[in-house]
Amino acid sequence: MNDETLTQPAGLDVQSSGAHLRRYLAVHRAAMRALAGWIITAPRYEDKYVFGYQLWDHARHALALQHRLTELRGGISDASIEPRLETALGELPHGRNTAEFTDGLHLGVVGALQAAYAAHLTVAHPAANAPEIILLNQIVPDLRRHQDWARRRLEGCDAPDPSWREYLLAQLQGAFPLAAPPDAARPLPRPHAQQFRRPATIVTDDRIRRGGLLAFEDRRRLSYTEEVAEQFKVFFNEMYAACILASVLYDAASSAVPLDFLCDVAHHCWDEVRHSEFGAIRLRELGLAPAQLDPILFEEAEGMPFLHRFCHLTLNLEVFFMPRKRPRKEQYEAAGDHSSRLFADIDWSDEINHVRYGKRWTEWFLKDDARSVEDLKQEVESHLMTLASYRHRKARALAPF
Template identity: 25%
Template sequence: MAKPKAIVVDVNDLGFLDNENDRTGSFVRPVDTANMLKDIYWIEFELSRMTMGWMSAAADWGLKGELVRMAYLHTEHMKHLRERINELPGAALSDRSWTPNEVSNVFASIVLAPAFLEFAATYRIFVNKLYDKYDRMVEKLDPILDAPTLDKWRAIEMDRTQLSTWLSNEIRFAYVDDSEGRARFETWCRFVKRMWDGLDGGDRLEGFAWPEMPAVTPAGPVPVVPAHDPNYPHVDLTKYKSAMFDPASPTYDSVKHMVFINASEMSASESLTYLYYGIQKMPMDFYHDIARHTWDEIRHSQMGVRRLKQMGYDTRDFSWHPSTALTPDNLERTFPEFYSSLTMVMEPCSFIKKRKSIEAFKQFGDYLSSLQSEYDIADERLHVNFGKKWGAKLFEQMNDFVTANSVAEKAKQLHLRKMGYTEEEINSVLGSFPEFCGFATLDLTYDRY
């Protein structure tokens, strides 16, 4: 009896799926879906960078928070898209994938708006065009064959109204009583719409010409001096190293100073936006983590300001710490040193007083302030892990290879030097975390409300 012929199946032989020239009429193949999603993925990323970069150019405290929220939502969309892209045939997204030049070049131009209203209009034009692009893709997809893509789309579409209507009235009536400003605004919007046409395939059409950029002086992104809301007056840094040390604060000698410290986290968030926009070609998970971290700092500031106002205070009753912006002369050090100090010194040290504050607020019957500190600690445990994950890699990106442990030690030393301690004092406390935190941060008066 003849022996059955063995059948060998190579389950990894899927190259035929990647063949983009093997057409199926008007039907969308898996590789086609992957390519459409990748086009959208990079636009979502550049929109997140654009909104994060312009946060520091917005003067209004509320608008700063909205911009970070929007940037965070775009990164959440990216996660949905990446998950589906990596399930499909075609070139998957790697850790080192970066925005294609044809996309980054467009965004490098449109981000240079001459004023905040022009930026807001630019964002609205592009985000609405992006959702139109999503709609065109969805119309092509088979509701059964490509249901996993459509499931991702439904999660992304939930944010459509919020993102596409942002500042709609302000944009509609921009410069309504300023004819010169209105003319500049309309010229800029025509330029932006034409840039989208080129990005969305118009540059491949015969006769298409890229528009000439209007002659304007850009107001953003990441200005050298962050725009400042006058309702949050800055502390005099010639007298105090931080706003939390200013005894003129109405909460200074009480546990309620913890609420003010929460409220003041806008400065950390703003500095993180410079990090997000300025550091390029890190693994994409870095941008997802920084977007989450920045949004968390915004939430902490929002909950702190809300609670202060509930207590009857006005933001003008306090002095606020200014944000740290990038400077060309120390760019290579500013980013990694700031981030390492934030995640490996300030945030872990804050756990001590936040834990004490939780119990103190309960003793005074202030359960909302107590709850705020609980959520704050939950968030900042995450941030400390971000610091361990990315602190050393940031130094590597700056061609200064160090280990995670050495980053932590370096961050502690730098923080104490900036506070004016001697090397002898620094060396005496570095080995003891509680003692170090006593040097590094202000303790609170927990028995006074």
């Protein structure tokens, strides 16, 4: 209770609060999927990094909205939304390039969502609707940051054709009635026929060349300074793991999987984006620039179903690389190399969490399945053995890098 309640509007009842929150949740969930797709597709690694952070923001927002919906009477969070909104949100990834995608998402759809949040906050009752007010006030500054980034990013390139953003906005007409009541205007025609397809490799720009990372054993023969540089090239390469997770999220989000799973995958993806960023930061500190990426582990995994991909990353690859983590942190510690030590320490801790995600979710998905986790790993192995690159490494007992 505060003094302002005497002059506030009537507020929103439980049923209408639930209906609005469900629509907001659908937008955040669609933004997660679209951003995941563009983490793989955007050529500039700096854009991939920003999309990773934004992905995790949207995941946190989606989780918070879902939590509030479960508290509301009749607030079933996965009740279906209006087909028109669903269709409109399905269009989100289909921009023709990073600039058009960014313009459509951040300045189009997120702009409309921000207007809806502003209108919601205007009509919400400060006591009756206090939980929603707190929730939306936590989301709004994050989205403002995304929009500010988008404006800066778009200043640095040829302005995208606004017709894609205008089309998306027209598709959303009426979706947020607090901000703009439905009108009879006809939706705009689609300005182009582009259909987003999740790539089968990691898209990069021409600053990055393929491969060229030294194997673990070869790195150990170098001087300390040379080894650190090579090691942080491998950190930069964790983009492969971020992109496997982005592909899992992109593919899984179109089926009926729990939001909690998508949000753990989003967190994991964001962690791997940060680990790659550790590489870019440390290489720059060493007077170098990221110039190599080996997408082989992404390419070998991307053709498997999303659960096999997730299982392979978390319970094969991350478990395989784990024994390197402690000695590496101790090596940097002994050398008094604070920056390298910090990144190695955080990476090690995150990786323990990732294996935890792997165990939790593979078991969850297999709970009504005749297969065990070991059976799933065997299916992964059967798939990998169809690939020449994997057979070659396996025959020589080689680690990928």
